[in-house]
Structure formats: structure tokens, C-alpha cells
Amino acid sequence: MDPRIEPPQRAQAIDRLDPEACHAALLARDARFDGQFFVAVRSTGIYCRPVCRVRSPRPENCRYYRHAAAAEAAGFRPCLRCRPELAPGLAALDMPSQLAWAAARRIEAGELDDGDLPQLAARLGITDRHLRRVFQATWGVSPIDYAQTQRLLHAKRLLADTDLPIGEVALAAGFGSLRRFNDLFRQRYRLAPQDLRKRRDRAARDVEVDTPHDGPHDGPRDTPGRWSFELAWRPPCDWSGWLDDQALRAVPGLEWLDGERPALAAGDRRVYARTLRLTARGGEHLGWIALQRAAPDREALRLTLSPSLAGALPQALAAARRLADLGGDPRAVAAVLGDLCAAAPGLRLPGAADPFEMAVRAVLGQQVSVAAARTVASRLARAFGDAIETPWPALDRVFPSAQRLAACTLDDIAGLGIVAQRARAVLALAQAVADERISLAPSADLAATLAALQALPGIGAWTAQTIALQALGWPDAWPSGDRVLLQALAQRGDLQPEDPARFSPRDVRAADARAEAWRPWRGYATLHLWRQALASRSAPPSEPTASPDAQDTR
Numbered sequence: 001m002d003p004r005i006e007p008p009q010r011a012q013a014i015d016r017l018d019p020e021a022c023h024a025a026l027l028a029r030d031a032r033f034d035g036q037f038f039v040a041v042r043s044t045g046i047y048c049r050p051v052c053r054v055r056s057p058r059p060e061n062c063r064y065y066r067h068a069a070a071a072e073a074a075g076f077r078p079c080l081r082c083r084p085e086l087a088p089g090l091a092a093l094d095m096p097s098q099l100a101w102a103a104a105r106r107i108e109a110g111e112l113d114d115g116d117l118p119q120l121a122a123r124l125g126i127t128d129r130h131l132r133r134v135f136q137a138t139w140g141v142s143p144i145d146y147a148q149t150q151r152l153l154h155a156k157r158l159l160a161d162t163d164l165p166i167g168e169v170a171l172a173a174g175f176g177s178l179r180r181f182n183d184l185f186r187q188r189y190r191l192a193p194q195d196l197r198k199r200r201d202r203a204a205r206d207v208e209v210d211t212p213h214d215g216p217h218d219g220p221r222d223t224p225g226r227w228s229f230e231l232a233w234r235p236p237c238d239w240s241g242w243l244d245d246q247a248l249r250a251v252p253g254l255e256w257l258d259g260e261r262p263a264l265a266a267g268d269r270r271v272y273a274r275t276l277r278l279t280a281r282g283g284e285h286l287g288w289i290a291l292q293r294a295a296p297d298r299e300a301l302r303l304t305l306s307p308s309l310a311g312a313l314p315q316a317l318a319a320a321r322r323l324a325d326l327g328g329d330p331r332a333v334a335a336v337l338g339d340l341c342a343a344a345p346g347l348r349l350p351g352a353a354d355p356f357e358m359a360v361r362a363v364l365g366q367q368v369s370v371a372a373a374r375t376v377a378s379r380l381a382r383a384f385g386d387a388i389e390t391p392w393p394a395l396d397r398v399f400p401s402a403q404r405l406a407a408c409t410l411d412d413i414a415g416l417g418i419v420a421q422r423a424r425a426v427l428a429l430a431q432a433v434a435d436e437r438i439s440l441a442p443s444a445d446l447a448a449t450l451a452a453l454q455a456l457p458g459i460g461a462w463t464a465q466t467i468a469l470q471a472l473g474w475p476d477a478w479p480s481g482d483r484v485l486l487q488a489l490a491q492r493g494d495l496q497p498e499d500p501a502r503f504s505p506r507d508v509r510a511a512d513a514r515a516e517a518w519r520p521w522r523g524y525a526t527l528h529l530w531r532q533a534l535a536s537r538s539a540p541p542s543e544p545t546a547s548p549d550a551q552d553t554r
Contacts, residue, residue, distance in 0.1 A: 021519035028332030040076040047071035052082035100138035113174040172310040236346030253397035280312035319353040355440035357399040358471035379416040405430035425458030478522040488529035
């Protein structure tokens with residue numbers, strides 16, 4: 001079996017199984033901790049995933065384990081409701097489960113849309129008969145039924161949320177025949193596709209994203225409403241603060257922020273738009289997405305996307321949710337961070353629609369200002385990225401893929417004004433991702449990813465943790481030694497440096513010890529501290545001396 005298709009064992013980012021940190025994650029039911037640990041309840045003899053919807057157990061009744069196997073060895077039974085075997089990134093101990101996991105991920109990527117089951121089995125290194133057997137045993141359905149369900153759910157959302165003709169819906173969902181689509185839809189849902197359309201809400205609603213106006217970058221005002229979706233968040237949400245963070249870091253050509261910041265955050269109608277490269281059903285899809293608050297009285301965003309992303313709709317929706325950190329639970333975070341959240345309750349981590357892009361930007365941001373990092377990232381996109389048309393003329397490039405950058409020479413990258421050390425790191429990162437030696441997928445093994453990143457030239461612990469925070473959206477990331485973090489902690493009185501003008505290794509250790517109380521939300525603490533530093537001195541929270549990785553010259 002090709003080792004590259006084995007399911008990643010997601011890292012224990014709560015590196016030690018501290019009961020208080022684990023219980024905080026359990027109370028939040030944050031899906032990002034799913035598969036990171038398991039909670040066993042002594043009073044019931046059952047172990048669960050941290051996202052289980054049953055009533056939260058008492059802390060004194062809980063025991064925490066890194067793996068399901070450890071919980072079972074201790075005599076606990078798996079929960080029948082949350083099904084621990086379905087946890088994302090769960091490392092199965094038996095080969096059939098690993099094969100079924102790998103097959104499911106490939107089916108979701110559309111490999112059965114362009115091929116057949118024997119071809120899929122061959123790529124997994126087994127016979128199609130064996131694949132059917134292990135898949136049925138693991139998922140309870142055949143590979144074909146699993147693929148059909150994915151297509152039907154995709155089609156159902158397109159029918160409900162767009163005005164795309166039914167024939168195009170069938171094609172976008174991966175059906176090769178309109179008749180087959182209609183027959184299967186009726187069979188599964190006891191409803192014809194056109195009947196579903198008739199039943200949807202006909203009430204008038206604002207389905208257009210306000211496009212740029214009254215300026216040199218004006219775009220058309222007729223953004224197609226048929227590609228508009230609503231994405232809810234858990235209140236509170238500092239949406240205006242999220243937009244401010246994006247405005248600070250937006251890369252010209254890749255991102256665009258339109259409108260003025262209003263006096264009242266609830267009325268913030270600014271639009272954030274960006275280009276996107278998605279992989280789905282064996283192919284690449286280039287397009288754009290735009291995010292805007294749905295309405296002042298709604299705890300939700302309005303997502304508008306280009307029709308070119310129809311074939312990657314599930315991936316586009318997931319990318320938008322990651323980008324705006326819509327899966328977070330601010331109240332659970334505030335319960336741990338306390339007064340650190342007072343200035344910005346509901347703060348969200350600026351996530352990554354394209355994790356590879358954000359990883360490269362983290363490398364480019366070493367030892368330079370935010371403005372300088374934006375400039376070189378834009379040069380990289382214009383030199384090696386794809387041109388694209390959008391409603392915003394200033395939004396005209398898609399960030400290059402790992403494969404494209406991996407094909408560059410060191411001189412190609414350094415010639416853009418990127419110092420040799422960082423150019424070497426960018427090239428090494430691109431090659432590692434292109435060769436699948438490093439996975440930047442949300443379900444990747446965090447510990448293995450961090451170790452692999454730090455094995456690359458020019459990437460040390462600070463950059464690896466910054467990638468975990470910004471590219472992977474890991475909520476417990478902590479870039480130890482970050483100068484701006486140390487300054488913010490000193491300003492708060494949480495750190496008493498020996499020399500206020502220069503931080504020592506002892507100061508770094510003291511800061512790390514202080515941050516222990518913020519587990520499992522140190523990533524949010526990092527962003528709060530950066531923002532406080534920005535507010536206190538009107539300077540970007542990334543100075544030329546911010547990165548301890550500057551001396552990493554491997």
C-alpha cells in the first residue's frame with residue numbers, strides 16, 4: 001500500500017493531556033479538536049469524541065486518552081451516538097479501516113466521477129472485491145452508494161440555493177446523465193428535483209453582494225445571486241475586527257476589501273473578496289468568493305462565489321468557513337482567556353482559504369514588516385500565479401500551486417526581491433507539499449507536520465507555529481519567542497523582563513509558562529496580544545525583529 005494514502009493521525013496539539021485544557025475543549029464541542037483526544041466517562045463506562053452532543057459529563061468523572069485504543073484497553077466502550085471510529089484523522093489500528101478511510105477521501109475528491117471502482121482499487125493497491133468488503137464493513141455502505149450520496153447532497157444544495165438549470169446541477173454534482181440524476185433523486189428523496197425547487201423559500205431576500213463602486217476599482221453591480229449562500233456563526237463575532245485584520249494583510253491581486261468601516265460594527269457592510277484555487281473530482285477549479293455580513297440583525301455571513309466553482313462547491317463552502325473561523329466558539333474561548341478578550345469579544349482567527357498560500361506567506365513574513373510581506377507575496381502571485389477575471393478589476397490573480405512553485409529555480413524566486421534564505425525556504429516548502437511529504441490539509445497530523453516543516457531549510461519553530469496558526473487554523477498554536485508577544489505581555493504586566501530593551505531566554509520561558517493557562521486556546525491569545533500591540537503603538541504586529549527564525553540558516 002502506498003504510504004501516502006494512509007490516514008493522518010491528527011496531532012495531539014494539547015501536547016500533554018491536561019484535564020482542564022481537555023475539558024475546556026470538550027465544553028466547546030469545537031470540531032477542530034475532534035480526533036485529537038477521547039474522553040472516557042467513569043460513570044457510564046463509555047468513551048466519546050469531544051464533539052459528542054450528549055450532556056457534558058462532570059470533570060471528576062472524565063478520563064482523557066490520546067487514542068481510542070487506549071480507552072478501550074482501559075475497559076471503556078465506544079459511544080454509539082458520536083461513533084469514535086468516525087472521528088476525523090482517527091488512526092485505525094487495522095489495515096481495512098485505513099483502506100476504507102483512504103477510499104472515502106478519494107471518493108469525496110471525485111475519483112469515481114472520472115473513473116471506476118477497479119481503477120480506484122488499483123490506486124490503493126488492492127482488488128476491487130477487497131475494497132468493497134472493507135468499505136462496507138467500515139462505513140456500512142458500498143463505495144458506489146457512498147459516492148452517490150455525496151453527489152446527491154451536492155445537487156440538493158445547488159437546487160435549494162441557486163437558480164442553476166437542473167441539467168447543469170446534475171453535471172456540477174458529478175452525474176453523467178440527467179435521467180440517472182432524476183431517477184436517483186426521486187428514489188432517495190421521494191421528490192423530483194423540480195419539486196424541491198418549488199418548495200424552497202420564495203420570499204424576497206437580498207442575494208447580491210455589494211460590488212465596488214464610486215472609485216477607480218469599480219466592478220459590476222450585478223454579482224450573480226444564484227451563487228449566494230448563508231453561513232452562520234456562533235455569537236459573539238467580531239466581524240469588523242476580522243475585516244480590519246484582512247485589510248491590514250490583504251495581498252494585492254489576491255484579495256480585495258471594499259467599503260468604509262462604519263461607526264457601528266453591526267452595520268458593517270464591507271465586502272471581503274479573494275481568488276481561490278480548489279481541487280475537486282480530479283481537477284482544479286479557479287474562481288473567487290466574497291464574504292459580507294448577511295444583515296445587521298443576523299448572526300451570519302453571505303457567501304457569494306463564482307459559477308466556475310460549481311464543481312467544487314463543498315470545498316468552497318469549507319474554505320469560506322475556515323477563512324472566517326466560523327466553527328469557533330468565542331464564549332468557550334473567553335471562559336479560558338478571561339480579561340484578555342475584553343477589548344475584542346468574539347475575535348476570530350483569520351484563517352486560510354488556501355493553506356499552502358498562507359504557509360508561503362508565513363515564510364515571506366519572517367523578519368519583515370506586514371507591508372513588505374504583502375508586496376513580495378503579490379510579486380510571487382503575479383510572476384507565477386494564474387490570471388483570472390472577477391467583478392473587481394484589482395482582483396486578478398490566483399496564488400500559484402505548490403507544483404508550479406516547485407518547478408521554479410532558486411533564482412526565479414530570489415529574483416523577485418526575496419532574500420536567498422527565504423527564497424530557499426519557499427522552494428523547499430513548495431517541493432515538500434508538491435511531493436506530498438508535507439500535508440497542509442486540516443486533517444493532517446499536526447505533530448508530524450510541524451516536525452516536517454522544521455526539517456526544511458529556513459523554517460524554525462516560530463515559523464512552524466505561525467503556519468499552524470494562520471494556515472492550519474490550529475487554535476492552540478503558540479509562536480514562542482515572538483517579540484511582539486513578549487512586548488504585549490510586558491505591557492500587560494504578565495511578564496517582567498530583566499532588561500526591557502532586550503528579552504532573554506528566561507523571559508521567553510516565563511512567557512511560555514504564562515501561556516499555559518490559556519490552553520487550549522493559545523492561538524486566540526496570540527491574536528489578542530498582537531492586536532493589543534497594534535492598538536498601543538499604531539504599528540503592524542509584525543516588526544523586522546518579530547521572528548526568532550531569522551537566524552535559521554540550515
